[in-house]
Amino acid sequence: MFQTGNQGKSPATFRVVVTEGGPSEGTLQLTLLTPFEFVLPTEYVLDGQIDTR
16 A cells, blocks of 8 residues: 555556665665656665575
8 A cells, every 4th residue: 555645545556676785785675666656765775685596
């Protein structure tokens, strides 16, 4: 679901891309595909690790 502010919520499709790694190496990047395309900034791991195995 996509929060549309005062209008409520609407169905949405997202793409998530993750990169394996620990602090400052592992990443998560989210793109909203519908109801419109919007690329969110890449987030980096601060603590812990992303393991794609």
